[in-house]
Amino acid sequence: MKDKNQLGIEAMQKGQLEEAAKLFTEAIEENPNDPVLYINFGNLLSAIQENENALKFYSKAAELDENAATAYYGQGTIYYEKENYAESARQFQKAIQKGLDHADAFYMLGMSFMQAGSPKLAAPYLQRATEMNEEDTEARFQFGLSLASSESYKEAIEQLETVVLQDEEHADAWYNLGVCFLYQNDPEKALEMFEKAVSADPGHLLALNGVKSVKEQ
Template sequence: MDKNKIGITYMQEGKWEEAAKIFMEAIEEEPKNPVTYINFGNVLSAVGELEKALSFYKKAIEIDENAAAAYYSAGNLYYEGGNFEEAKNMFEQAMKKGLLSSDNFFMLGMTLLQLDQAKLALPYFQRSVELNEEDVEARFQFGLCLAQQELLDEAMTQFEICIEKDSTHSDAYYNLGVAYGFKEDEKRALEMFNKALEIQPDHMLAGYGKKLIEKEQSDIN
């Protein structure tokens, strides 16, 4: 059986030492195979050896400049380390090299958000959701981006789909509450804030939103 496949099985089982051992054997047998370097980098990343992992991704790119998965994996490491500019470059390179996956579009969108470029992030979240309609987190981020661009109805649609797919998504309920507040539908806003608090009693923003509406209602009465 292919050693890369065996190593991936070990990774799926959480057997990191066994996975590392077999990937090292594979590298010795095929030192010009970029896939093995990427796999070994993924093992190192999983056990927190981030600098070493990055060196293996770079080695894979050195062997094959079109190794899209290496750019993506390096991008994740840069993102986790807070180096968002470098992460952006890696995710863009992965895309240029043909990695048109929902995960890569999502991570590029997240990186652009960290760089305060929400408008540029929007199409990447949209594409991520188109490619994987079940990804609730991508859909939620898409909704937030739409809301930031004042596309309120479109944002609400995304938040509503979020809670259809995950009825415990307190942040989606909270953001629906905010949206209803903007539409001056205080009854629905309060319902959404209460639902968020039911799921997550310590949701500070939902608690604040609820108090604000209740105070306004008591002042009117």
């Protein structure tokens, strides 16, 4: 027979959120010292944007088990949504330190540093996320951006060229390739990249301005 926690997870997956909440509540009443139950209830609350309550459940899980890596990941996600990037970075770092060796954790830690304006701190975590999931085009794009923002243009070009191989309609990647080639003193190549960005997205204002400024030089 399935336990109430498993039934709650299944109800949540089916979108039966009230039933899931009822089952998780009953499970917690029966096993008040099981951190997994608090994490699952936190996930449910986070899914319905009850973020403050979700934080309480994640915190309780971490109180019960300081090695509950997914509790820190859950908190990190909420702080990221709240745009508290210093705190989200702290929580994602804890999740990784406690053993959450998952591409999403490295990606979110990298993005926390990117949003906080620290691309050099972001780069190694975004690189790790890319290594762990080579098909994740968005992680690779952000890794390329972190390199470009750190003035490592040659390395950034390498990553962004892989992005457009994976997704030739990625206008932002084409645009940022153009910017990198400008910094590499190659306006001809930059123009080609800006034009490809416009081809992928005719309304890409930055790319349109790039085309104009190169042609006016």
